[in-house]
Structure formats: C-alpha cells, structure tokens
Amino acid sequence: MxxxxxxxxxxxxxxxxxxxxxxxxxxxxxxxxxxxxxxxxxxxxxRPFIVTLNEEIIERTLPIAFRHRFNKVTCIIDCLEIEVQKPSKVLNEALTYSENKKAHTIKYLISCTPDGLINYISSGYGGRTTDTSIVETSDFSKCLLPNMTVMADRGFKYVDVYLQKMGVLLVRPASVESAAKLSKAKTKENKQIDSLRIHVERVIGRLREFNMLKPHACLNPCLVEVLDDIVTIACALINIQDSLDK
The missing domain is CATH 1.10.10 (Arc Repressor Mutant, subunit A)
Structure with a gap:
C-alpha cells in the first residue's frame, strides 16, 4: 500500500x-x-476504467445541449500537451519542440463522450506533431464505427477526409478564409460547437489538476518513459469521479 x-x-x-x-x-x-x-x-x-464508446448509452445519457442539433455526436476530441525538459539528443529536441507552446512538450490525443467520460487516450507524441497527424497515426480509429460523429476544434482541419473513409462525420467550427466572411448561420453554428466543446476542455482541466500534468510541469527526462502510464492513471481516476455534466 x-x-x-x-x-x-x-x-x-x-x-x-x-x-x-x-x-x-x-x-x-x-x-x-x-x-x-x-x-x-x-x-x-x-486502464479498464477508460470507457468504450457505446452509442446506445451515449444516446441515453446525452446532455440536453446536444439533443437538438448535435444529437449524433459520440465523442469530442482535443490534444493535451505537457512540458518536458529539453532532451539531450538533437533528434528528440527537434521532435518535441512545440511552436505553439514555445517549449518542448509531449502531446496526447484525448477523446471523451458528450457527458465527459474519457473513452480514449493516445500514446505520447512529440510536441512538433500536428493534431491531424496524431489522429491519423494513432489507433483512435479503432474506437469508431461507421455513422458515428466526432466533434473537434479548428486545429483538426484536415481530419475529415481521413474519417470519411471510415464513414465517420467530423463536426468542427468552420474556418474563416481570407477575404471571406462567414454567414450568420455559420457564425451561430460555430458558437454552438465552441460551447459544446467545453466538455472536453473541462476534462483537460481536470487532468491539469494532477500537478505532473500541468502545462509547465517541465518533467525530468527519466519520468517521460512512464508518462503514458501516468496520463492513463489520471484519465481513469477522472472517470471514477463525479460526472462533469450535472
């Protein structure tokens, strides 16, 4: 003990x-x-406390905010980045440097159900890896079945083509092209998606309550070798806490 x-x-x-x-x-x-x-x-x-996507259960427990227009959403995805100390090897230094965070990070793809239960956590990737690349190269697709709908933010811009091959729909806010302006309907839809994505952001917020997973934890290289397991433990503990959606 x-x-x-x-x-x-x-x-x-x-x-x-x-x-x-x-x-x-x-x-x-x-x-x-x-x-x-x-x-x-x-x-x-x-690890067994990381839930499996079950469309029947998701439909039965779907939060009210999703039921009108986004009732087909089965999971919401986002990425979690954890800062680590600068690696000693040049290759690892290049792979872990995140332009977005301006630091060396390990990045994880996280997926949760609409009511906030984590159903998937990827292995760690260097911070240089794009969100789209993680979706395409991880085993996240094994969680999905045809006719499922995945919700994401603008960072997953090119994932829709990959998911369409499996018969899975991607829902994300529309991007504003240069010299173009979104219609009122699209602007409203973007705001709705952003408001619903708060569920995965709350999940990540709970993960950040574990001090080893804070944005600027700056972990020692000796701990990075078990970081995948640390993140798995934190995700499982979150799933057995009170629900995010009251």
Whole structure:
C-alpha cells in the first residue's frame, strides 16, 4: 500500500522524491525506482476504467445541449500537451519542440463522450506533431464505427477526409478564409460547437489538476518513459469521479 500511496501522491502533487522520501521513510534512490516500477502496474489495473464508446448509452445519457442539433455526436476530441525538459539528443529536441507552446512538450490525443467520460487516450507524441497527424497515426480509429460523429476544434482541419473513409462525420467550427466572411448561420453554428466543446476542455482541466500534468510541469527526462502510464492513471481516476455534466 505504501508503494501505491507514494506513486499516486507523486502523480497528484508532483512532490520531489526527496520530500516523498521524508514523508514515507524510504531511501530517495529506492523511491524513484519504486515509482518507475509501480506506475506501469497501476496503469494496467486502471486502464479498464477508460470507457468504450457505446452509442446506445451515449444516446441515453446525452446532455440536453446536444439533443437538438448535435444529437449524433459520440465523442469530442482535443490534444493535451505537457512540458518536458529539453532532451539531450538533437533528434528528440527537434521532435518535441512545440511552436505553439514555445517549449518542448509531449502531446496526447484525448477523446471523451458528450457527458465527459474519457473513452480514449493516445500514446505520447512529440510536441512538433500536428493534431491531424496524431489522429491519423494513432489507433483512435479503432474506437469508431461507421455513422458515428466526432466533434473537434479548428486545429483538426484536415481530419475529415481521413474519417470519411471510415464513414465517420467530423463536426468542427468552420474556418474563416481570407477575404471571406462567414454567414450568420455559420457564425451561430460555430458558437454552438465552441460551447459544446467545453466538455472536453473541462476534462483537460481536470487532468491539469494532477500537478505532473500541468502545462509547465517541465518533467525530468527519466519520468517521460512512464508518462503514458501516468496520463492513463489520471484519465481513469477522472472517470471514477463525479460526472462533469450535472
């Protein structure tokens, strides 16, 4: 139980191993080994709490805001970026540098149901990778079935072609082209989509409550090797909390 408590406290509060060693009476060097060894084990136990998309259940629990115009939406996607220390290898340095964040990051694709349950989390990608590339190269498509609808933001501009091949519809705000102006109807639709995407943003907000997953956590390279498992644990813990949609 002590090993479990140490690992979960590190993920939640991101205390230094020196502080944790004092709190739990464990040698500091042993503590880091315990953490790196036990996080994958905890993740394997928690992974079943990442839900599977079930259209019948989604339809039954669909929030009222979706029911009029977007009642076919089965999941909402977005990306989570976590800052890490500058890698020592030049290739890793180039792959992890995010122009958007102006820092070295690891990026994850997250998908949640309209009522806020996480149904998918990708493996980590270097911050340089585009949102569209992650959708296309990850195994996210295995979650989807024909006639499903995915909601996303403008950053997933070219994903619709990829999803259409599987018979899946992408709903996202329309982009404003240069020298063009959106109609009133399109502007209204954009605002509706943005207001509904708040559900996945709230999920990401909950993930940010884990100090190891804060935007500027700047994780040590030795912790990056288990970051996929850390994110999985955090997602599973969120799913067993109170629902986002009251």
């Amino acid at each position: 002590k090993k479990l408590a140490v690992s979960l406290k590190k993920i939640r509060l991101n205390n230094s191993f020196h502080e944790l060693a004092d709190d739990f009476g464990i040698d500091r060097t042993d503590l880091s080994k315990i953490f790196l060894k036990n996080v994958p084990i905890i993740a394997s136990v928690m």
